[in-house]
Structures are given as structure tokens and as C-alpha cells.
Amino acid sequence: MKAVQYDRFSNDINDIYFNTSAPLPEASGDNVVVKVMAAAVNPMDWKVQHGMFKDLWGGFSFMFTMGYEFAGTIHEISPSAPSTNFKAGDKVFAVQWGVQKPRGQHYDPLEDAPVGGAFAEYVLVPLSKLSRIPDGISFEKAAALPLAGTTAYEALFECVNLREGERILILGGSGAVGSIAIQLAKMYGASFVATTAPSRAVDYVNQFRVTDRVITCDTINWWEDPELKNIDVVFDAVCEQDAFEHAKKVLKSQGRFVTVSIGDPALGLDPTAHRPLEYAAWMCNWNDSKIQDKLIGLMAQGKLKMPIERMYEFTREGVLAMLERSEEGESLGKGVLNIALDS
Numbered sequence: 491m492k493a494v495q496y497d498r499f500s501n502d503i504n505d506i507y508f509n510t511s512a513p514l515p516e517a518s519g520d521n522v523v524v525k526v527m528a529a530a531v532n533p534m535d536w537k538v539q540h541g542m543f544k545d546l547w548g549g550f551s552f553m554f555t556m557g558y559e560f561a562g563t564i565h566e567i568s569p570s571a572p573s574t575n576f577k578a579g580d581k582v583f584a585v586q587w588g589v590q591k592p593r594g595q596h597y598d599p600l601e602d603a604p605v606g607g608a609f610a611e612y613v614l615v616p617l618s619k620l621s622r623i624p625d626g627i628s629f630e631k632a633a634a635l636p637l638a639g640t641t642a643y644e645a646l647f648e649c650v651n652l653r654e655g656e657r658i659l660i661l662g663g664s665g666a667v668g669s670i671a672i673q674l675a676k677m678y679g680a681s682f683v684a685t686t687a688p689s690r691a692v693d694y695v696n697q698f699r700v701t702d703r704v705i706t707c708d709t710i711n712w713w714e715d716p717e718l719k720n721i722d723v724v725f726d727a728v729c730e731q732d733a734f735e736h737a738k739k740v741l742k743s744q745g746r747f748v749t750v751s752i753g754d755p756a757l758g759l760d761p762t763a764h765r766p767l768e769y770a771a772w773m774c775n776w777n778d779s780k781i782q783d784k785l786i787g788l789m790a791q792g793k794l795k796m797p798i799e800r801m802y803e804f805t806r807e808g809v810l811a812m813l814e815r816s817e818e819g820e821s822l823g824k825g826v827l828n829i830a831l832d833s
């Protein structure tokens with residue numbers, strides 16, 4: 491089968507292979523084979539390929555197949571699989587990431603992580619990671635949702651526990667994670683939702699009609715904005731440098747801060763380590779199919795949007811164009827690979 495792979499970390503995205511004879515995965519136990527119809531790009535694709543997290547997740551093994559989120563149909567379930575409501579042919583989507591559900595108050599995202607495998611014609615995935623695609627949602631829409639969606643949901647509702655009536659600032663409302671976060675924050679009752687975005691992306695952010703204030707990050711220091719006072723929660727959804735130091739200037743004394751900046755040494759992973767702040771830590775997406783179910787349900791009801799910027803052909807050129815677009819910035823919405831939508 492065709493698969494996008496690499497055999498070492500490299501700063502050059504051109505060092506990936508478009509392998510046309512990768513071995514087909516085989517279903518076994520609770521791992522099923524899904525025929526991938528569409529898969530979406532995330533900055534994690536090129537960041538991991540560049541070796542940015544190689545010291546955090548030491549057990550990384552090559553040949554590595556890229557791609558952390560996808561949608562497709564179940565191709566094969568092993569006879570030894572546990573009892574399940576899924577059957578061959580079902581339309582499903584998932585995040586192919588390697589962090590399990592949190593245990594206890596917080597969790598340890600350093601144990602496992604990358605799994606990948608979604609930029610391929612077939613992917614092996616545990617039943618527990620799968621969610622169904624409801625009627626009316628296309629494969630490409632489903633593929634574009636789960637990684638950024640679960641990250642935004644987990645940050646807001648399982649890390650900083652956003653409550654009704656609170657005032658929140660979300661850095662990066664034009665990004666995939668940030669745009670889902672601003673929508674969820676408003677939907678779940680935040681009284682004031684502010685966000686930052688480059689000037690070029692203000693119209694894009696405004697299309698969601700959920701923000702009370704959009705601060706242009708290329709013209710203003712958001713921490714000096716007079717409207718940003720007494721903020722309950724700051725969510726850094728872009729890995730902004732010094733975001734925590736700046737956030738302290740706008741947060742209530744017992745406010746909460748979370749960032750997607752994996753391994754941020756200014757913060758660490760103990761959310762109680764920065765008293766009097768109630769919560770301050772970096773977070774890393776973990777697999778949770780129940781959250782995926784919730785998010786796709788909201789999308790099916792028309793309450794949650796994740797725009798697709800562009801579809802890419804499943805060729806070496808198509809994959810490189812998609813990864814380069816993500817890496818160079820300036821994209822608005824998701825890049826999605828058409829792996830088998832025309833079949």
C-alpha cells in the first residue's frame with residue numbers, strides 16, 4: 491500500500507518517503523484495520539519529523555508512518571477482537587496519538603506518544619480510539635476535526651475546567667485548535683471570549699461569530715490591551731513565547747492558564763506549582779473517543795465548524811505541498827489529504 495514514511499529525524503521535510511509498497515497492516519486483538527479515505531495535517535506532523543520531541547518520547551521507532559488524524563471505513567476486524575458494535579464498512583474517524591486517558595487528577599503525557607499511521611491507504615487502530623461519523627458529515631470534515639478538537643476540549647474542560655460566566659482569553663483564534671476553542675468557550679457559557687490573531691485572519695475569526703474581542707497579535711501586545719482585565723482563564727493555543735509570563739498580567743490572582751506548548755519549562759506539568767494560580771501547566775492531547783463523539787455531534791448539528799482550507803492529492807508532491815503549507819504558516823483552516831475519496 492501507499493504510505494508516507496520517514497526513517498530518521500530531519501529538519502528537511504523533503505526527507506520523507508512516499509512508499510508505494512508499504513506492508514498492509516493486519517487486524518489482531520482489538521486493533522482493527524481502517525481503509526483511510528481522508529487524513530488531515532497538523533503542525534505535529536512536521537514537528538515530530540524534525541525531531542522536536544525526541545527527548546520527551548525516547549521510544550520512537552522507525553520506519554515511522556506519518557499522520558495523526560483520519561476518517562475512513564472499517565476494513566477488517568480480527569476474529570479475536572473483543573465484542574464491539576463496530577462492523578466492517580462502518581464509517582469512522584480517530585486521532586492516532588499515543589497518550590492514553592488521564593489517570594487521576596493529572597496525567598503523564600511522557601509515557602507513550604506518537605503513534606501516527608494515518609497518511610496511508612490503511613491504518614491499524616484500536617477500537618477504543620474510534621468514533622462513528624454521523625450522516626451528513628463527509629470523510630474530509632471528519633478527518634479535519636479530532637486532533638485539534640480534542641486538544642481544545644481537553645484544555646478547556648479537563649485541564650482548566652472553564653465554567654459558565656467566566657472571562658477567557660484564547661491565544662490564536664485563527665488556528666485549528668484556537669478556532670475550535672473559541673467556539674466551545676462561547677457555546678459552554680463563557681461571558682467574555684477574547685482571542686488573538688494576525689491581522690490577515692481577523693475576518694476568518696469573525697466568521698465564527700463567537701468572540702467579544704479579537705486582538706491583532708502583529709500590531710498590539712495583548713497583555714497591554716485595556717479590556718483584558720480580570721481574566722479567569724488564558725488558553726495559549728499557539729505555543730506563543732513567554733505566554734505564561736504575559737498571561738499573569740491579565741489573569742485574576744487565582745486564575746488558570748494552560749498551553750499546548752509541549753514541554754514548556756516555564757510551566758511544567760504540575761498545575762498546582764504556580765500558586766496562587768489555581769491551575770498552570772502545559773498539556774498534550776490524549777486519545778478520547780467520547781470527546782470525539784461529542785464534537786462530531788456538535789458539527790452534525792451545525793454548532794461547530796472546522797473549515798477546510800484545501801484538499802491535497804495523495805502523491806509525494808501533494809503531501810509535501812500540504813506539509814510545507816502547514817510549516818510556513820499563513821494557512822487558515824485545515825489541509826486535508828484525499829487518500830481514497832474518489833474510489
Ligand SMILES: NC(=O)c1ccc[n+]([C@@H]2O[C@H](COP(=O)([O-])OP(=O)(O)OC[C@H]3O[C@@H](n4cnc5c(N)ncnc54)[C@H](OP(=O)(O)O)[C@@H]3O)[C@@H](O)[C@H]2O)c1
Binds near residue numbers: 729749774823
Ligand atoms: N499540545 C498538544 O497536544 C497540541 C495539539 C495540537 C496542536 N498543538 C500545537 O498547537 C499549535 C497550533 O496548532 P494548530 O493545529 O491550531 O495550528 P494551525 O492551524 O496551523 O494555526 C496556527 C494559527 O495561529 C496563528 N498564530 C501564530 N502565532 C500566533 C500568535 N503569536 N498569536 C496569534 N496567532 C498566532 C497562525 O497565523 P500565522 O500563520 O499568520 O502565523 C495560524 O493562523 C501548534 O504549535 C501545534 O503544534 C499542540
